[in-house]
Amino acid sequence: MLLSPALAFSAVLFTLGVLGVLMRRNAIVIFMCVELMLNAVNLTFVALAQSLGMGGQVFVFFVMAVAAAEAAVGLAIILAVYRHKQSVSLQNMNLLKDG
């Protein structure tokens, strides 16, 4: 396998995820971008596991498990916010700011 293209691809994926989190307003999209970043990291783990041993591949399972749990909690929060405000845009989430 080619190590460098895999790492380059994961870097691109990660950057896309970061940019998505930074630029998008929709909570669902931001959430998806976070997942994208997690999967970019997973790809790095798998790629490096080829040369550095199986530890990285085991770690990927942990990341996926945590990501699943996080998805459950995150989607539940977004649902609750939507019920409360009829919107999932993060621009409206500024209750703590004065004035």
Place this chain on the structure above:
Amino acid sequence: MTGTAVDQIWLAPALALLGFVLNGVVSLARPRAKTLVSIIGVGVLVASSVVAVAVFRSFVGLHAEEPVVFRYWSWIPVGTLQVDFALQVDQLSTVMLLVVTGVGSLIHLFSVGYMKDDPGYARYFAYLNLFVFFMLVLVLGASFPVMFVGWEGVGLCSYLLIGFWFSEEANANAGRKAFIMNRIGDFGFMVAMFMIFWSTGSLDFVTVFAHAPTALVAGGTSITAITLFLFLGCTGKSAQIPLYTWLPDAMAGPTPVSALIHAATMVTAGVYLVARCNLLFAMAPVSSAVVAGVGALTALFAATIALKQWDIKKVLAYSTISQLGYMFLAVGTGGAAVSAGIFHLVTHAFFKALLFLGSGSVIFAIHRAYHHTHSQEDAQDMRNMGGLARYMPWTTALMWIATLAIAGVPPLSGFFSKDEILTAAHVRGQAEPVWLVFWGLGLVAALLTAFYMTRLMLYTFHGPNRTGENEQPHLHEAPWIMTGPLVVLGLLSAAGGLVNIPELYRGGAWLHQWLEPIAQPSAALLPQVHLASGTEWLLVGIAVAIAIIGILGAWRLLKPERLVPARSAPAERGLARLLRNKWYVDEIYDALIVRPLVWLSREVLWKQIDQRVIDGAAVNGAARGARALGWANRWLQTGQVGMYVAVFVVGVLLLLWRAMS
């Protein structure tokens, strides 16, 4: 432990403390239970004086040269500073113990009658018992700190009792004045203690006096400083120049308090302190001269003021200051004169307590008469008295005894003690002429003493009565519970001299022999001068002549018939006015010290330092700074999660960049 009654010394202060606790509880729970309060208040004092007598008798039997010290518990163990709570029984402390409990008991008894109708009766006795407790701690303490506890405690009780009728502002102010004046003196006492510990490594009397001759250079700077600071403490507590002005104001308290605290016991604490430390003072000739000089000067100065006071208690207050001056002249002279000073302390306790209690009887009678007729006249002004001998024969006779005693008429007690002081000053004057000046001052003061005391007696008890037509039928002798203690004090004033008849009259000079172990260390340091007996007789003759000139002079010069009641009296002029206004010392202190201090406190410390610097710059400044910082940084908190993430990402990139390069 000696296996005798001396071991029970702790009972004497403990009983007084018990009285305070019980009376304190009663005053809070049942302030009207006056019989109970009287039984507790007088009972503990009588029990305490029984203990005192028993301790004294056993101690005489021991023939102890060294003090007997009882260590009860370790009080301040800090490194090399080891202070135990310890009591010391020796020749000096037993004499003081007997005076405090004996005179104290009589005055407690008198108070039962005098304070009978006062709503604060229980509180009064609680304070009085507490005072006796602290006074006993003061005279029995075996180290400077234990003594200091008593010293401060009696100051507290003095404050509480001067301001006993605190609902009148003048009384409360008098209490505060006494307290603050004493703080100045206490500062001196504390500095002296620090220096004593620094140079001898201990604060126990026994150890300090054992180490002092080797640890300190006689006549050196440090011993002089130590003794002068100690004496500063004494001038505060014992009302000497320059800190005496609180004592006349202290007369605002009940009269028995003036007798007990401000005449017989507390104010003599300074004399006791100098007598206790007579070794240290003998090692510092400059300080000795200062003590004796201030004493002699105070004796004269206060006597001049007493000449022109109209308030009967003020006369006695200045007389007390003057007599305390004699005691300091004696203890400052050192050596054998220490016992003369203590002798005068004892006899003065008798006759001055008698004078104060007698004046209490007079005030009691006049006050009651004015109370009957609802008059607002001053019951303490001698211009409102006169001719009381007809109404109060017992008080008159007893006060005459005390007057002759204080004037120094033989063979009453004051004659022996005052004569011994003047002789001692003259003896030391043979070696150091400055003492002859002190002797001269003392002699003039003795003349004035005889004069102002006779004046007090003439204006109070003789001549026509000026109390008022309506009041005269209400003037009576005080009840027996008040005259009883007066009779006992009268006997003591008359016969008190017997404890120390000097060898000149083939007496045993018992008190002098008894205090020998106390005065011995300083006597060893002083030059030995012996007067020819012819000179001694001459000095006695001069003293007696002066007393008689003073009394007869007052008798001839003063005309009680010409006095008018206080409300119609004209203002004095010239020297009389100067004396009437006490040489304007209070006004001078007010202008030189009090007002500048108040101005400094108000205009600088309060309005500038406190309001501007501390409140303005420090406290509010810190708050303003925090608010400004928050205001400047609030733009960071936009509430936009995107914004936070962006900052976060930038931060991570910066960290990565740092790690890479």
